[in-house]
Amino acid sequence: MFESGGGLKKARNKYAVEVELDDGRVQILFIFVSPGTRVIDMLNDEREFIPFETSEGAIIIYRKSALKRLNPLFAAERLASRDPYDIIDVSHKASDQEVHEAYRKAVASVHPDHIQALGLPEEFIELATRRAMAINDAYDRIKRDRGLNNR
Template sequence: MRIWGKLIGAGIGFLMGRWFGALLGAYLGHRLFDRRPRTNPFFHTTFAVMGHLAKSSGRVTEQDIALASALMDQIGLTGRARTAAQQAYRQGKASDYPLQAQLRLLASGLRFRRDLARMFLEIQVQAALVDGELTVKERQLLTLIAKELGFDEGELARIIRMWHGERAGQRAGMSDKDACEILGVSETDDLRTIKRAYRRLMAQHHPDKLASQGLPPEMASVARQKSQDIQNAWERLRASRG
């Protein structure tokens, strides 16, 4: 019970819910975990890097373990697949874990699937922020992860801000600040600038576009939910600016 109390306090209920958990679960269940999960690069590296991030602060906390377990539950890992995920997590905690080499291996398989590469980065951002804070070491590791997957500092910063905005919006109701973080704009930006950012994000997360990149039909509804979050942020800012 003590673990879950901290879990709720850290907002992991939202972290593992809605579009993130559903999107990840649908994709991994449909495309990845049904084929030799113990050796699948995406499967293995997801949990190994989560373990590496958790250990980077010095010790793995109850919140870190609860998050990894919640992710395993969310995507329905049982039996050998769950054991493989736990083993990957432990391997990632090792001081000699070859992080950069593993990221490059993963990146080679995601070369033409930028949406999945972004999903991987988002998972690691959310894992690093499980306690609501980002240490210097965690930031350095996230920067490396982003770089190896082809994302620059600006994109990483946008993902971090988007996560902060969505998390805060779910806890206390969306504010203008939350909406700006979701859309990646400044509170001082004019409506035209905000609209451009909104349209860019909607195009990036459009279910039909994702489907053309290999998104299974089962994921269409959760892709629409992500689009709805973006839509809500836009409508909030449009209304507040009259």
């Protein structure tokens, strides 16, 4: 958690991803994502480059525009649980307001119009559309379970 210089190192989650570059190369790499952030959030942030780690530990930095497709591996396992709280990435103990805020954050990051405006390939738009539908369905189930039909 601390760097050798004594500074505080930010905590990161490590995810395996399949990366397809615009030149057709496909690689399995690791990406580091801050807690509470998803891989797609990194694709939508202001940075021009994204660092990846190889299985040997080497760091490779790619320009976002060179990424044709980025597929988080094992993400399907999380969605397969079909727990609506997992889908919008919020605790079962979260307040109604926290659930609503998590929903808005989750759906904003994958809104198909936003993804299309970034000029990303059609595969990203299709993935974003499916993800947005899953997020909307999860939020509807949570509201129904909590009796929040008026939101």
